[in-house]
Amino acid sequence: MGGNGGLSIGAALERRGHNNFDLIRLFAALMVLWSHDYLILGTGDRLAPMLLDYDTGGGFGVTLFFVISGFLVTRSAARRDSWAYLRARALRLLPALAVVVLASVLLLGPLATTLPLDAYFSAPATWAYLGNILLPGGPVFVLPGVFGGAAVNGSLWTLPLEVGFYLLLVPLKVLGGLARGLILAVLAAFALAFAVAAGWGGLGWGAPGPVVWSGLCAYPVLRYGLAFFSGAALWAWRDRVPLSGPLALVGLLALWGAAGSAAAPVAYALCLPYLVIYAALAHPPRFDLTGRIGDLSYGTYLLAFPIQQSLIHAIGPEAITPMILHLTVTPLALAGAALLWRRVERPCLARKDRRPVPPAVAA
Structure with a gap:
């Protein structure tokens, strides 16, 4: 884990070349899938011991998502006016989500429901x-009669939480321009x-405590709010925080040493966000993954x-194992994701920085 020539996180982010954010997010999505x-299937999560029992595989993947989201989305909020920022966030989340939800209701539901179709569609x-x-x-x-x-x-439960953090950045920008001290104060509050x-x-x-936002209880809101604003703070302090191999090694050793102890939650909250950003920026690939x-x-x-x-419904839970799901669902999900990217996500994201053309200019 070598040094980076005295680069700060900000300098590494802005330098020419690529980064590993998309690769880490894909890894996070696969961790959620495998978990x-x-x-x-009701078996124990075998990924948790590999993570020194700091988290389940799915919880770890979601934490990675929120750290990276906090880092990159705060940058987006700072560089755009509020309406352009919200438009960009909507184009990132909603089109793909709409396709998946509609496909679930109009294709998957009718194929899998045990109800007559008229009863399914009238429910x-x-x-x-x-x-x-x-x-x-x-x-x-739940859809009526589907999957028992x-x-x-x-997986949809995290999306309202993501949107809540997106929206919270708007008043923070209005109040303090996403200044370093303000972001740090919000992180400290979480x-x-x-x-x-x-x-x-x-x-x-x-x-999990009382419901505090969009059907979500206090515990996940605070847990992932801490991850999101840790990422946001690393962006806000990007010019002051070094991208340091020795510092990352200290973080890894701290996680190793604190595993299983009362200090484990503190080590996880303090060390993991820095390690995520280090992994994204320290050794960028030579090719553009996206x-x-x-x-x-x-x-x-x-x-x-x-x-x-769908696979469990078709094959039967007694005839399927987690390994079979790993080997079948992973390529199917990746193939579907590639199609969704090319046909829906990429065309919509290409519009996020476009401004409407005035009628007189268009004419």
Whole structure:
């Protein structure tokens, strides 16, 4: 883990070349996919021991997503006016989500439901599922008669949370221009609230606390808010924080040493965000991953869960194992994500910085 010539995070971000953000996000999406293979089949998550039991595979993947999102989305908010920023965020999330939700209701549902089609299409729950497109609405997971009442797409729960953090950046920009001190104060508030809620209040996944946002309870909001604003703080302080191999090594050693101890949550919260940004910027690839294969992370995240449930429904849970799901769902999700990227995401993202042409100019 070598040095980087005294570069700061900001200098590394702006230098010519590529970075590993898309690759890390794709890895995060695959971690969520593989973790869900165990979760859906009711077996223990075998990825957690590989992570020194700091997190489940899915929780780790989601944390990576939020750290990177906090870093890059804060940059987007700072460089655009508020309306352009919100438009860019909407074009990033909504078109692909709309395609997946519509396909779930109009294609997957009719094929998998045990109800007569007229009963399926007349059920209020069928059309309530379409509300998943309207972020930040509370997610709906079930379609009538589909998968025995199990979730059609359990991954959707994080999207309203993501949107909530996007929206929170707007008043922060209005109030303080996303200044370093303001972002650090918000991060400190999330850290303190999470420490109090988890340490003294006993909140966790088994007792997530009251609903605070779009059907989401306090524990995941605080947990992933801490990750998001850790990424945001690293962007805000990018010119002051070095991109240092020795510092990253210290972070890895701290995680190793704190594993299984009372200090583990603190080490995880402090060290992982820096390690994520270091991995993204320290040794960029010599080729443009997105230019060659596309950014498949979001599509993989959206598509994996319905594909998993469909295979289990078709084959039967007694005849399938997590390894079979790994080997079948991964290429199917990646292929679907590539199609979604080329046909939906990339064309929509190409419009995010375009401004409407005045009628007189167009004429």
